[in-house]
Amino acid sequence: MKKLLLTFLFMLSAHLGIMGSPNLHPINEVEQDVEVKGKVLDEAGVPLIGASILEVGTNNGAVTDFDGNFNIRVQNRNSLIVVSFIGYEDQTFSAKQDYIEIRLFSGATLLDEAVVIGYGSIKKSDITGSIASVTTDDLNQFPTANPVQALQGRASGVSISSLNGGEPGADYRIRIRGNTSISASNNPLFVVDGFPQASMPPADDISSVEVLKDASATAIYGSRGANGVVLITTKKGKSGKMRINLNISHASQNEIKRYKLMNAQQYGEYMNELDALSGSSPTFPNTSGLGLGTDWQEEISQNGEIQNYNLSVSGGNEKINYYLSGTSFNQKGIILNSDYNRYSITSNINGKLSDRLDIGANIFSRRTKSDRISSREGTSGSQGGGYLPPH
Structure with a gap:
């Protein structure tokens, strides 16, 4: 009886081992073709648009x-992203x-940043000779009537x-790597x-200014960029x-x-010397009575002033962002009655209506008033009319 019972138990265990092996010893399979979703923010918690995954x-x-x-869909759960x-x-x-x-933090290797050139990109450290970049901090170090002056x-x-x-x-006249044409425009x-x-x-x-100086300009704008962009x-x-x-x-x-x-007395003595050389009677018989005369450079000159006021409002949310700005620029020239006033409004609004539709509006309006005088006469005396002599 004992021998028969052992034989029965052996047969039962063998049967269970064969039929139940899939359940007793499961295979650990890795999930394939999985979808991963996420959000990328900067260190301040602002979403980063266009980050690469x-x-x-x-x-x-x-x-x-x-x-x-x-x-993004990846091969399996063990994939690294x-x-x-x-920057x-x-x-x-x-x-x-x-x-x-994911939160990204600013890096220190700024020279490895990529710059878009035409239809590709390249490291900024490789193209410093053909592209120059100026930031808003550089542009606003001193008030200017024209941003070109800040360059x-x-x-x-x-x-x-x-x-x-x-x-x-x-x-202002701007020339990028000299003149390229004798008769046509070099602007x-x-x-x-x-x-x-x-x-x-x-x-x-202005947020930034990029100056394209070589083939990187013509790669995008063709012949219009021949003098730089x-x-x-x-x-x-x-x-x-x-x-x-x-x-x-x-x-x-x-x-x-x-x-x-020369003052008035010196001018009279000079004219009398010319008269003596030509054999004429002196134009000013009594030069000592002429005195110093009037210093017209002092009379027409004044201390110039530049005043610049700018007020801007910006913000937004996930659907829309805006930037509104008003600027008043006033310049009083160093010569009397030479003034320049400029008033401008800038409005940049960008909105996201859906995943496939974005809208934007860039509006710029400017009004200028200039009180100009003929501050310099021409090289020929016949042109005349200027406060100052020619160069």
């Missing part, structure tokens, strides 16, 4: 949308979670000089927020609380050097 070891990638959200954005340190995480929130000495290969003898509100192409030959906004409303990007609103900025600046001006002129 890439599955490590593959060409499978995605980018974040207007709200910083992304959606790297998140990168220009920020990369972050890597695994696909074991269905949803993850003086800040971009290599770019020569800027004032026209019309430095009158208040005068235009570069100005592009404001993607609009060629648009009006120049005040320096307070000045790309201007205006400020935009950011998601978050409303920001109100008030910028007030004041500067004074005076002439660097005055002409050395």
